[in-house]
Amino acid sequence: MRSHSGTIIILLFLIFLLPCCKKAQSPKEVLYVQFNNDLSTLIFRNEQFLGFVRTMKNKAELQAEFLKLRMQYKKVEAFTEYFFPTTVRLVNGAPLDEVEDEENAVFEPGGLQVIEELIYTTDLLERDELVRHVRKLNVNLMRIKKLWVDIQVTDSHVLDALRLELFRLITLGISGFDTPASGHAVKESQQVLQSFQQYLKVYEEMIPSFKKLYDQTESAIAFLSKTKSFNELDRATFIADYINPICRNLHAYQKSAAIPFIRDRRLLRGDAATLFEPGAFDAEALLTNSRFAASADRIALGQKLFYDVRISGNGKTSCGSCHQPQLAYSDGQKTSKGFANEVMTRNAPTIRYAAFQQALFYDLRSPSLEDQAADVIHNKKEMHGSMQDIARLIGSDAEYIKLFRKAYPGIKNVPPAYIQNSLAVFVRSINPFNSSFDRYMRGDKQALTLDERKGFNLFMGKARCGTCHFVPLFNGTVPPDYQRTESEVLGVTMNTDWKNPRLDKDAGRGAHNHFPQWQHAFKTSTLRNVSKTAPYMHNGAYESLQQVMEFYNEGGGAGLGLPVPNQTLATDKLRLTKPEVKLIILFMESLTDH
Template sequence: MKKYYFFLIILLFHQACIPDKQAEQETPTSEQAKIIFLQDIDSLYSKTENLKNVILSNISETKIQQAFFEARAAYKQVEFLAELYNPFTAKKLNQPALDEVEEEDPNVVVYPEGFQVIEELLFPYLPENKEEALKHVEITLVNIKHLKRVSEPNTLTDAHIFDAMRLEVFRLITLGISGFDSPIAKNSLPEAMAVLSTLKKYIALYEKPIRFANFKLVANESKQIEGYTKLWHKIDQAEKYILKFNDFDAFNRAYFITKFANPISELLLDYQIKLGIQSFEEHRFLKTTAKTLFEEDAFDETYFAPLYSRKYAHNQEVVALGKALFYDNILSGNNQRNCASCHQPERAFTDGLPKSASFDGKGFISRNAPTLLNAGLQASLFYEGRVAYMEDQITDVLSAKDEMHSSVKEAVSKLNQDKNYQRLFQKVFLTEEENTQSPITEEQFKIALATYLRSLKSLNSRFDKYMRGDKTQLNSQEINGFNLFMGKAKCGTCHFMPLFNGTVPPVFDKMETEIIGVPTKPDTAKATIDSDKGKFNTTKIPLHTFAFKTTTVRNVEMTAPYMHNGVYQTLEQVIDFYNRGGGEGIGIQLDNQTLPFDKLNLNKQEQKDLIAFMKSLTEVDFKKKVK
């Protein structure tokens, strides 16, 4: 029956795929795109209203679910422009079915809305859920009306349209085919078809760009035609591949991304350039010029830095100065430990202990030392995400009594008594016009150390090289492990590709925390929740109790033991924990667990494959970077 839905949705979208070729040539392409966008919003409203009527009619579960699939597919037609122009409204239409709190007023709980909430009420559909389902469909209809109202006055531009299309490709491979926004129905592949059909519909507007008034004559029109043809055919091939291989659990995501999705994003950028449409120059974490998500320099490590630090990001003298500080005992209160005491480069900047040794050497601090590799590529820091800037993290760590037992003020005071450091800081920070006798400042100190930490990027593993086209880098077991990670095992719905942490794609400007139910001990019998309440310790919001930031899986082979309390010594133990359904699966009762508590049902071989893939995320060359 599900195959019937799949082909029905494909048929519906191909019927609406091609825009009217007889459109007036004087109408700018971007205005034609806006007309289509508004029409698609109307179609979304109509499909959602039909879902409401089908639920009201009390017909079969099959018909209700079919109507839901059609409405969701209609949403996928408007998603790429809605997310770019009206992200707040788009979130209301398709957000995870999890409660949140208002950032401005933490005491106000924000209840989820949209299709993911409706999905939970319809799969399976129980008559007792009818009123609740209808309520959420009505809310969704109101939000669709709002989307139409706020979209009507918007002025679309060609640059925005191409930008939105490329972001949608990134959204497709990170959130779409992973099942992130279809976690229960597993309807991700038909929805991917809807996305691809929509891209073709908008790209068709640019098939003959010379005829449109908003384009200047470009010297080599044949290159434009060639670019369009390659792009169109690559999307067409991607559609055919999904049509042929449409089983969610068995879908070869590695092949799809390297064979189709990556080339599509590259061809979109190439065609945009051929059309003379300039890319945005705005400062983003994911660079607007990144051809794919897997380029080594796709992400800008300065994005999450304060303005006063950004200009030093690529200054190698500042990096070298920060590195010297990192390994210098002068930063600690007793001059007997340094940053590398707990963040050792040979262990991917961890220390191999469940919990790091305390300052006095007689005990341990409350948490496991996380890796510093890619620490600059995240929107918040510490396990509970309590600070946004690396500079603030430095302040906290130095002042922590169990860690460095010092302060930025004390460290800078000692540095100002060291002639060598005085010389180095003056060389880096002072201009010829400034007083060469000026003391080292706290800001300069934090800039130097934070700049070094941001330089610790690790995005060149065997997995990355495979995604860039070198098919020799991964074997069949590792490829299968990746497909499990991004599919059946659901790892990729929290550890988002390609950073494999909680930084949410495709904008990558928000870091998620999750409640997974980490136990005190590794025993699965009579398990109890670890006493560390995580984010609640900072916010005092009950909803955040036991919430921790989703840390990176990159270089995980080097960073044992695992979890914030170091409870698991091996990756096998970690996978077993998730395979059982997290804390809920080992008997821990949590009302607010955000990790799905259903079992993953991974067999032994699948678990081995999954671990093999995770080990492919180790960058074997990172030691060279830190010598």
């Protein structure tokens, strides 16, 4: 009996001891399970919502249930966007056809934004269509669930995903980019920050400044909760005083903890503390070969070539003819004059910040600055030059020989690739990021006036400018990973006669890629230095920013009554008042480099 009792005591001891011996889970392991549970809840809510779609007759009640679904998605957004970017386009992508040029295919949009459009409408519910899209959403959520099983999460990945989610919040979230119909951007932004807190909490014991981070996030949530409506949100203050400090603190923790930053050669550097830090963007990220990296000598060679009229066919035209520094590297003409003084069909855009686009020209036909340089030089209507002639010039001119040998030591001949590279290197060097807006976002509270800040809030809110001109590049390169540059169909008119509008005939991307979706599509140009680059649009039809704002205020070409069935710009009128338009223009003028 004594032996039996002893055995029981030992067994009981072992039972109590085993949990104590169980290896404690690491923060990333805890987070892995937490995300998996949140994802399961999202799938459950979507299945619930499918039932509501089939039975609910009251549209307001259905919209309320949809908001619950959206809020649950915002809980998992950071990691779905980070680990499953392809699938997530069918979960929360824009409600526009996905055109895959290389595959010569068009894919139907799907997901939450498509569903939102179907239920936030004054028309009768298309119930069968709604059911179809909710079921498609479930398929893609289940796909993410299956893929998550094989994901190997590291601390670097977790912190990178959370950092990018904060950047997504201040670029897309508060602009209403993915909530155009419901207008729930402020509520969803609160959920994003609450989720940020919950996921970061698993690192509480590892983060000495965790309480500070938590309290900063709590303050940001409180700031949003006091905002009465989407249009009233003070976005300038929210970013500068609330989110940027959180980002800097998160960055400082990761650095002190010696957790490596993700370095994957993207436009936005993996170690950027905020979107607004000097050097946050890498102008050379899109280089495919490191031997063509920038150097002071290569910039000097490229700059000399850029302003040398001898590289053109008639010895009268240089790159600088159409891209003049005093005009932010534009030319002030409605449309530029090319070879033999021939008038071109398109306006010369600024080339400042051109390095931060995934494709070049208004029609996005060129994949790199190097290719763009060759295209312009060889174009018979523009410069009518040749790389062979430029190579001979460099090889026969004493100053050029010296510059080239310093720029590319060991290269005996002058291959065209090096000529193109030197011009591209120069263009990549002219991105100062030193406007009043930049200084304000870096902590100089006096850099923007109150009216300029009001203009920014309108730009990002009521005017919807920020849903196409993304902060802080203010072009069409989509945050927060900046891996894709978008074009838009605006229905640009031939002039500013709004009462008798005529659609500009330029097909844009549609001239090279004959997809109906790309007819009259043009790249979204940067608004940096926009006060210096008049006239505006691809055809130079609008002489002032006032006219540009009038066009947008009318809802673009379709809003003016023109037949633009594929217009991507919202066609409803913005209803901006004259004082509001003035404020937005004041803000855009604050984007001028000093």
